[in-house]
């Protein structure tokens with residue numbers, strides 16, 4: 184009999200359905216534990232998220248949950264860098280402070296400038312930056328366990344207590360870079376070095392060679408700063424290739440800070456740092472720091488570190504960090520300053536008009552107006568391009584209740600409080616409708632400095648700020664006076680705010696320029 188495929192009984196179908204049952208049974212047998220596991224995982228995940236988004240105290244700042252439960256804020260920060268938190272602040276202008284719940288902890292974000300002032304004045308036994316330093320320096324600089332132990336000692340001494348390494352170093356750097364004779368000497372030395380590197384620079388033919396403005400400027404800053412602080416025999420002068428190692432270290436800082444297998448995960452930065460450390464170690468072993476042209480602040484830094492029991496190879500790591508502080512922000516801010524001035528013919532004319540730099544005596548003659556205008560240019564560049572955070576650890580393990588501006592706040596122990604410079608600098612409420620525009624005039628008209636956070640604030644306020652503004656001003660004016668800088672392309676780049684904002688932000692795209700010498704006869708402006 185021919186097989187009737189339309190009949191209601193079909194052995195094939197029966198066999199197939201039997202197979203399906205078997206498969207289902209098998210599937211259930213093997214998959215049930217997996218499904219149960221997944222359900223338990225999902226329930227735990229949602230429970231954790233629920234627990235995480237509940238206030239831990241009635242006075243904890245308002246909690247902003249993330250769209251992706253539990254891990255959302257961490258992922259946001261990981262994939263969007265500093266922009267993530269900055270934008271949450273800008274989207275919630277009604278909240279002066281808020282809580283970002285992260286797995287098993289919190290990050291408290293302050294976006295109100297006046298609240299920031301009060302928060303950074305709280306005593307170090309409630310909020311302090313210094314307890315974070317040992318771990319940060321261990322990761323970023325690769326300090327050994329013995330040195331980290333030394334750093335931990337008497338980290339926040341109260342009056343009358345012996346001061347530890349950090350407090351001694353903090354005092355020294357603060358005093359040496361405060362306005363006064365020592366700082367003037369450093370600025371004179373910087374002026375001299377800038378005149379050597381900028382004045383002696385012969386640009387390649389601009390018809391054939393285009394230059395990356397940031398790379399060009401940062402070379403001047405790196406070479407000159409290394410010489411101002413570490414003298415003519417400084418490690419960068421002895422091996423010019425170290426400059427590349429320096430920028431590798433800088434660009435991979437986030438990876439080093441993450442601390443996960445840095446020699447592999449942040450390979451370039453790690454290698455760059457270790458090359459720098461070796462060079463500084465050699466410099467120290469050869470006692471180059473005793474040479475006459477090494478700045479007093481460096482001689483004393485080495486002395487303090489040794490007095491506290493640091494070995495020379497560890498002192499080398501500390502000096503890499505000081506060189507870093509001296510170069511990176513200054514270089515990037517000078518880049519933005521030169522770019523903005525050269526992009527505005529009117530401003531360029533003003534800047535060029537009143538400066539005289541004499542080759543013979545190295546005397547720099549500023550008109551007061553010039554100095555103020557350039558200072559405004561520098562500060563406006565900093566406002567637009569500095570998204571840095573001031574960070575404080577909540578010191579008491581059990582958490583802390585503080586009264587700030589007449590209100591009670593509670594912070595969880597071990598969590599961090601961050602003042603978001605990026606939000607404060609980008610807020611219309613603080614800077615007006617033209618907040619995104621470059622308008623140095625706003626600083627000439629007078630601004631409220633509580634809205635300006637480029638140098639941080641409180642106990643961690645940048646000690647190099649006066650020196651930095653003076654040298655950036657000087658370098659901008661030297662570059663635009665000696666050279667005609669033609670920007671290739673008609674659009675200025677935006678800052679790259681998708682990274683960890685550890686320093687002034689670099690541009691998203693490279694800025695290419697053509698450089699011509701403007702005046703062959705002398706360095707300075709027309710006499």
Ligand code: HEM
Nearest residue numbers: 353508509512513516573637638639640643645646647651
């Ligand atoms: C435009 C240039 C500069 C900017 C924007 C800048 C910014 C900053 C910021 C934001 C901090 C941390 C503040 C905080 O955590 O609240 C800092 C710390 C520091 N800066 Fe600067 N800085 C600049 C130039 C310099 C220069 C030229 C030097 C040295 C020659 C320097 C030396 C330091 C040191 C030593 C610290 C650590 C202070 C401490 O924790 O005790 N900075 N700077």
